[in-house]
Amino acid sequence: MKKISVMLAMILLVSLIAGCGKSGDSEKSDETTLSIWYWGEQEVPGYKAYMEEMVKRYEEKNPDIKVEAVLQESDNLYTAFRTAEAASEGPDIQYMWGGTQAMEDVWKGNVAPLSDYISEEELSVIPQSSLAQTNWDGKQWGIPAYGFTYGIAYDKDAMRTAGVDPENPFTTWEEFMDCCEKLKNAGITPLGMGLKDGYLPAWIGIFLGQQNLDSVNDMISLMSGKESFTDEKYAEWLEKIVELKTAGYINDDILSLDLYQGQQLIENGKAAMTLHTQAYAVSLEKSMGADKIGFAKAPVFGTGKLADSVATPSQVYVIPNSAKHKEEAADFLLFLQEEENIKCLYEMANAIMPNNNFKEEWVTSEIDKKVLSWQKEYNNFCYQLYFAPMFESDGLIPVVQKMFSEDLPADEAGKELDAALTKCIEQNPEVHEAFLEWSIEE
CATH class of the missing domain: 3.40.190.10 (Periplasmic binding protein-like II)
Incomplete structure (x- = not known):
């Protein structure tokens, strides 16, 4: 009987250990993976390194979230997204060029309203002229990735x-x-x-x-x-x-x-x-x-x-309709708008975020000083x-x-x-x- 009891205890212990293992695997599988398809290195050199830094910072701040950011090529930026979206397998965050180049996919039904996940107050740090490029039907659909001239x-x-x-x-x-x-x-x-x-x-x-x-x-x-x-x-x-x-x-x-x-x-x-x-x-x-x-x-x-x-547009990020983690996507996009990350964007990629938190005192480039003076003196039209x-x-x-x-x-x-x-x-x-x-x- 003692031998049987010992054997039963061992079986129970193994079962408990196995159960704990399954529980751990389950918890691990629940880790959120946020997927981002982005572009920009061709236009603002250093953007890839900047994005890698943002991923690192965000994961340190949110250890339960893994971010997979994939740099896209110019020729398949839209085709890959539309193919994925048609199969309901789009990323959580998609980069798009501004204006109608982003809004066309809004009108085609491929994009979720950003303002469903980000409040008007949270968006208030971004100039209206930049938000207007992707604002339609009373909703905000895109948020600046960066601005340039x-x-x-x-x-x-x-x-x-x-x-x-x-x-x-x-x-x-x-x-x-x-x-x-x-x-x-x-x-x-x-x-x-x-x-x-x-x-x-x-x-x-x-x-x-x-x-x-x-x-x-x-x-x-x-x-x-x-x-x-x-x-x-x-x-x-x-x-x-x-x-x-x-x-x-x-x-x-x-x-x-x-x-x-x-x-x-x-x-x-x-x-x-x-x-x-x-x-x-x-x-x-x-x-x-x-x-x-x-x-x-x-x-x-x-x-x-x-x-x-002068033409000073914004390239934008949108949240696809098929995104599986829309709330987390919105949080990451707001993370990019924080002052220290706006400064990082400028330092690593020479790109000026259209955001009231951008500080002109950061600017050291003669070209950027000239561009900022243009923006103050002339109309902005792209x-x-x-x-x-x-x-x-x-x-x-x-x-x-x-x-x-x-x-x-x-x-x-x-x-x-x-x-x-x-x-x-x-x-x-x-x-x-x-x-x-x-x-x-x-």
């Missing part, structure tokens, strides 16, 4: 060689063209660009497309089909593309280079200027020196109230934020590519853009209607 990065040594003042190379279009001519005569390619992957047309539009507009309503009228790209008010920037191409101010291999390859021509000493973001330009300023890299506003040719505006859904991919990209590959004239380009826009509106009536309601509010 578009400009023209240029090589000061190239300017000196060409006899151009490196501190004040141009302000007007006439001065810009004169600068390009002097560079060309000095044997220097004025502008480095890449058109192969299709991102460049929107960039050119951001610098030139708004210059005859007086307000966002002019843009809405165009994108709703009420106005035409053949009207000089909306077409003059297309003529400027032809001017630059005809004059030979753009690298000959533009069609064989992607956007970032074209931008890198300035780093490689193969071009004097390129269209860039302030964050990337600051990274060049740090690596190459403030005496080497400058940053300028777009040259002014237009007569509209937005002619001298042409690309107001594209009608599908217009960029189905209209602007192929048309501008044809302007280079087939020498498509500006007036014909305008007609093709009108036709493409009409098709986009007809094929996406419900999404387009939502776009108009959002834009009118904006």
Whole structure:
């Protein structure tokens, strides 16, 4: 009997140990894994390292949460998300480009309202101008990942060689063209660009497309089909593309280079200027020196109230509809908005978070000081934020590519853009209607 009792006790003990093991495994399986699909390294160098630091800090603060942040490629940023969302297997947090590039997925039903999980008070530290880019139907759908300003990065040594003042190379279009001519005569390619992957047309539009507009309503009228790209008010920037191409101010291999390859021509000493973001330009300023890299506003040719505006948009994070941990996702997004993390973003990636907690005293870069002065002095308008859904991919990209590959004239380009826009509106009536309601509010 004693032997049987001992045996039964041992069996009971083993069962208890096994039970404890199962309980531990169960607790371990209950650990929350927060998935983030993000982008940004291509636009603001250092963003990957910043995100890794944010993951580390957040996990230390929340030991019961594991964060898996995956850097996405430009070409599959949206396709991978939409495929995953269609299968109800999207991440908990998704990065998107701002304006309609984020709102299109809101209108398609792929995004959950952020304001269901983050209060108005918690969002109050973010300027309304930044929130408005993803605010629709009385709800907030996105929160800034970071902000930045578009400009023209240029090589000061190239300017000196060409006899151009490196501190004040141009302000007007006439001065810009004169600068390009002097560079060309000095044997220097004025502008480095890449058109192969299709991102460049929107960039050119951001610098030139708004210059005859007086307000966002002019843009809405165009994108709703009420106005035409053949009207000089909306077409003059297309003529400027032809001017630059005809004059030979753009690298000959533009069609064989992607956007970032074209931008890198300035780093490689193969071009004097390129269209860039302030964050990337600051990274060049740090690596190459403030005496080497400058940053300028777009040259002014237009007569509209937005002619001298600067484009300072925000890229955003959204919470997908299929996210399994929406509350935790909202908490992580608010974590990124804390002052010490905003400072970390600036220090590691040269990116300025549109948040009232950002301190100008942190700024040491000459380019950033200049950009902050622009933001105070000029209107903020980003042409690309107001594209009608599908217009960029189905209209602007192929048309501008044809302007280079087939020498498509500006007036014909305008007609093709009108036709493409009409098709986009007809094929996406419900999404387009939502776009108009959002834009009118904006």
